């Protein structure tokens with residue numbers, strides 16, 4: 001049994017830089033035709049020069065194995081949100097930019113320079129220009145509250161922004177709760193991404209038995225009932241929901257440490273694991289929409305043409321990829337990329 005996917009897209013991806021970029025970028029390019037590249041480097045991507053130079057490093061990393069022919073893969077670039085980008089600046093960078101990513105200050109890896117307080121007037125210069133230029137806004141929506149409640153507490157902020165800027169497309173990144181999913185129905189201009197790991201795990205898998213540092217991420221995995229509504233949206237290919245892995249590689253020593261870095265590395269296992277899940281629930285027909293078509297419609301993009309053939313055949317997941325431990329390390333998945 002096989003399944004062919006046309007131009008799969010990962011609408012939330014961390015590729016890092018330097019050696020890590022060289023290590024992980026080819027793994028995403030093997031499975032996907034394109035990805036939204038997150039800008040939280042040190043320092044974050046806030047200028048045209050930094051954005052173009054990062055895009056160039058990504059393209060080089062993907063094609064570094066010169067024995068292979070060039071892989072079609074579009075890095076869809078993003079800027080790190082700042083409240084005072086001018087319209088002129090954004091206009092000048094528009095053709096090279098797919099979205100802008102907003103982080104609340106200090107909420108996740110390298111987000112120290114993010115937004116604190118969500119005063120509409122303060123954010124307005126950038127958000128108005130984005131709205132006019134039709135640049136989508138991606139948000140990591142968590143407050144600084146109690147860890148299990150951070151996302152639900154952020155929903156009113158999503159709603160405030162969605163009402164204040166009705167023409168701005170706002171993407172609620174890596175949603176994990178029923179509260180976020182419900183907000184999609186209340187506002188035309190709200191959309192969402194869902195990760196692979198939040199479709200598979202709950203908090204029990206992270207801390208319910210022995211601590212599993214490689215499943216520790218932000219937002220933290222939630223309750224079974226939250227996972228159930230996420231699964232329902234993904235399996236039914238909710239038209240306002242896209243796949244975005246939030247694959248976030250850290251070296252093993254940063255994960256297996258007293259202060260464990262947040263992030264699950266899923267890039268090499270995504271498509272087999274999604275096929276396994278959609279197959280289990282008899283929804284393989286909807287995988288194309290979840291992993292590509294919805295994103296093309298929402299972002300209005302046409303990715304390079306790329307066919308990925310998945311086969312219902314065992315895939316033994318490696319223990320690590322050059323020192324980075326993937327989700328399902330050492331386990332077997334029921335589907336593989338052929």
Ligand SMILES: [Zn+2]
Nearest residue numbers: 012014038246
């Ligand atoms: Zn992320």
